Amino acid sequence: MNAEKVLMKGNEAIAEAALRAGCRFYAGYPITPQNEIPEYMSANIFDAGGQFIQAESEVAAINMVFGAAAAGARAMTTSSSPGISLKQEGISYLAGAELPAVIINMVRGGPGLGGIQPAQSDYFQATKGGGHGDYHLLVFAGESVQEMVDLVGLAFQKADEYRSPVLLLGDAVLGQIMEPVALPEPVREEEMPPKPWATVGTGGKRSKNVITSLRLHPELLEEHNLKLMEKWRRMQANEQRSVSYRLEDASLALVAYGSAARICRRAVDLARQEGIQAGLLRPVSLWPFPERAFRETADRVDAFLVVELSLGQMVEDVRLATNCVKPVSFFGRTGGVVPTPAEVLDEIRKADPGTGAAPGVQSTRPGGCCR
Amino acid sequence: MTVVFQRPVTLSEKGTHYCPGCTYGIIHRMIAQAIDELGVAGRTVGVASVGCTVLAYDYLECDFLQASHGRAPAVATGIKRVRPDAIVFTLQGDGDLAAIGMAEIVHAAARGENFTVFFLNNTIYGMTGGQMAPTTLVGQKSTTTPGGRQAARAGRPIRVSEMLATLDGPAYIERVAVDRPANALKAMKAIRKALKLQVDGVGFSLVECLSACPTNWGLTPGEALQRVGRELIPYYPLGVYKDVTAKAGPDEDQTPNGGDRP
Numbered sequence: 001m002n003a004e005k006v007l008m009k010g011n012e013a014i015a016e017a018a019l020r021a022g023c024r025f026y027a028g029y030p031i032t033p034q035n036e037i038p039e040y041m042s043a044n045i046f047d048a049g050g051q052f053i054q055a056e057s058e059v060a061a062i063n064m065v066f067g068a069a070a071a072g073a074r075a076m077t078t079s080s081s082p083g084i085s086l087k088q089e090g091i092s093y094l095a096g097a098e099l100p101a102v103i104i105n106m107v108r109g110g111p112g113l114g115g116i117q118p119a120q121s122d123y124f125q126a127t128k129g130g131g132h133g134d135y136h137l138l139v140f141a142g143e144s145v146q147e148m149v150d151l152v153g154l155a156f157q158k159a160d161e162y163r164s165p166v167l168l169l170g171d172a173v174l175g176q177i178m179e180p181v182a183l184p185e186p187v188r189e190e191e192m193p194p195k196p197w198a199t200v201g202t203g204g205k206r207s208k209n210v211i212t213s214l215r216l217h218p219e220l221l222e223e224h225n226l227k228l229m230e231k232w233r234r235m236q237a238n239e240q241r242s243v244s245y246r247l248e249d250a251s252l253a254l255v256a257y258g259s260a261a262r263i264c265r266r267a268v269d270l271a272r273q274e275g276i277q278a279g280l281l282r283p284v285s286l287w288p289f290p291e292r293a294f295r296e297t298a299d300r301v302d303a304f305l306v307v308e309l310s311l312g313q314m315v316e317d318v319r320l321a322t323n324c325v326k327p328v329s330f331f332g333r334t335g336g337v338v339p340t341p342a343e344v345l346d347e348i349r350k351a352d353p354g355t356g357a358a359p360g361v362q363s364t365r366p367g368g369c370c371r
Numbered sequence: 372m373t374v375v376f377q378r379p380v381t382l383s384e385k386g387t388h389y390c391p392g393c394t395y396g397i398i399h400r401m402i403a404q405a406i407d408e409l410g411v412a413g414r415t416v417g418v419a420s421v422g423c424t425v426l427a428y429d430y431l432e433c434d435f436l437q438a439s440h441g442r443a444p445a446v447a448t449g450i451k452r453v454r455p456d457a458i459v460f461t462l463q464g465d466g467d468l469a470a471i472g473m474a475e476i477v478h479a480a481a482r483g484e485n486f487t488v489f490f491l492n493n494t495i496y497g498m499t500g501g502q503m504a505p506t507t508l509v510g511q512k513s514t515t516t517p518g519g520r521q522a523a524r525a526g527r528p529i530r531v532s533e534m535l536a537t538l539d540g541p542a543y544i545e546r547v548a549v550d551r552p553a554n555a556l557k558a559m560k561a562i563r564k565a566l567k568l569q570v571d572g573v574g575f576s577l578v579e580c581l582s583a584c585p586t587n588w589g590l591t592p593g594e595a596l597q598r599v600g601r602e603l604i605p606y607y608p609l610g611v612y613k614d615v616t617a618k619a620g621p622d623e624d625q626t627p628n629g630g631d632r633p
Contacts, residue, residue, distance in 0.1 A: 025453050051452040055445070056478040063442035063475070067449025070436050071416070071457070075449070093439050199434035199450070201414035201457050210428045212419075212437035 011036035024050035025068035062090030072198035092131030096213030100159035117336025118171035123313035173259035242290035250279030267344035294321035392592025441472025444479035483540035501587030536612035542574030
């Protein structure tokens with residue numbers, strides 16, 4: 001892309017990216033640290049021919065998105081952790097009714113009202129269901145304003161492709177930071193897939209379309225769920241995304257996503273200056289988890305160090321994806337505390353298999369990862 | 372041969388799951404007839420809710436969605452905003468609209484969203500087996516007020532039409548009943564008018580239809596219809612509560628009747 005770069009705040013760049021991706025319906029409810037997204041949408045979506053509603057609650061917002069998506073529009077809602085919890089019922093309905101929509105969670109510390117500082121403690125909620133029922137979402141997480149912008153475009157595209165809600169995770173670091181960003185060209189109408197299933201009126205030309213997640217007969221519901229599972233298998237086959245950094249000759253693989261990965265990249269550089277062969281494997285798709293990249297990496301490195309802004313959530317998927325063939329240790333700060341690269345470097349020294357102690361002994365779970 | 376009466380085209384031939392004596396089927400028929408008369412079936416989108424109306428998409432021949440409990444007005448808002456030419460209506464029971472969905476109905480009405488709400492008030496949760504609703508009358512027995520609703524324990528019933536009529540947003544609110552032919556004729560007129568106002572872009576319209584639920588009231592169909600007139604209408608008076616198209620000055624025919632206003 002050779003578009004001219006502009007300096008933009010993350011939240012505003014995300015909103016602009018949504019407009020350029022063809023988002024024509026936005027509903028949201030105020031919550032820090034993502035308020036610039038609804039504010040930007042309210043100022044700009046009408047000129048683009050779209051609609052903005054400040055809903056009476058997050059619950060109403062996600063259901064407005066349900067209606068707009070059912071009527072064929074590219075629709076989005078954004079919020080932060082407590083508000084995303086409120087949207088979970090609606091997200092389950094979207095998944096059950098196979099409606100495309102984009103949801104962005106600028107995660108803040110929890111549980112409860114928690115705080116407003118950066119956190120990654122909603123990983124379980126994002127990747128393991130969140131709402132009720134057998135379902136998965138496509139879940140992406142970027143580490144820079146540019147990547148968040150690119151992922152917004154991808155999210156709308158994949159939502160339509162799979163007829164599924166797509167969840168994008170960020171946090172206050174990515175929402176509030178200003179960085180140079182190359183904005184994509186607006187998506188043209190003809191680039192968007194037709195939606196013959198939409199409930200827009202039959203026009204007297206076809207039988208009625210019905211959008212529902214209700215299937216009272218167990219066999220029919222099972223059949224529907226199996227059909228959804230086929231979709232998730234396709235996602236698992238085709239949508240695994242990850243980025244590696246200085247991993248080619250690494251003996252220790254750091255694992256981090258989103259803003260934690262920014263810190264880890266710096267920590268990897270510091271470790272390399274000390275002669276520690278560290279690298280970084282950064283998941284971009286949190287669901288499907290990039291298992292293939294982890295299996296390949298597990299063959300080459302001696303140990304993993306997972307760094308999260310939580311008490312340890314993604315680390316479980318790392319252990320599952322690698323089948324614990326190499327020790328997996330964990331370092332996390334929580335509640336909105338963001339570690340410095342120096343803190344991570346300390347953990348790298350402890351976890352590095354080359355610096356003395358045996359692998360796994362230094363792990364926060366001594367004796368190996370699966371026991 | 373002249374056809375003087377027939378099934379509306381928009382009413383499907385499928386038999387409903389409604390209990391004997393339930394008046395939901397009558398109201399569905401009226402909605403279908405109004406859609407036919409206005410000639411808008413091809414651009415109509417219905418929103419079913421949770422409760423006995425959950426399967427309404429099987430009974431009406433137009434595009435349909437099924438919303439989560441109480442959220443039909445939010446879903447309808449999303450549809451109507453991106454498809455302003457669509458004729459959008461919700462079908463909601465009193466548990467759905469007046470309990471879990473109270474925020475959504477109030478704010479859709481306050482925003483003056485240009486869609487139509489058919490609010491079917493039978494003073495009880497039907498689908499789940501007869502629990503107390505916000506509209507259950509004091510003294511009325513339900514499975515969660517086994518000795519009859521006591522105000523001290525369970526509060527007092529909510530008059531939705533009166534409450535929403537205090538807002539500036541709605542264009543038209545009327546309460547009707549289908550317990551006897553004279554009332555049913557007025558109900559048909561109100562349903563047609565509500566949809567017509569939407570077609571004309573006038574704004575938010577709501578028709579509250581007092582409905583009978585013999586199964587959960589423990590009455591025969593005939594007794595249940597009698598109860599509508601004897602107990603429901605005195606507490607929930609029929610009439611027009613809001614009409615921005617009405618001429619100024621009191622209109623005898625449009626004033627709520629049948630009991631003292633609170």
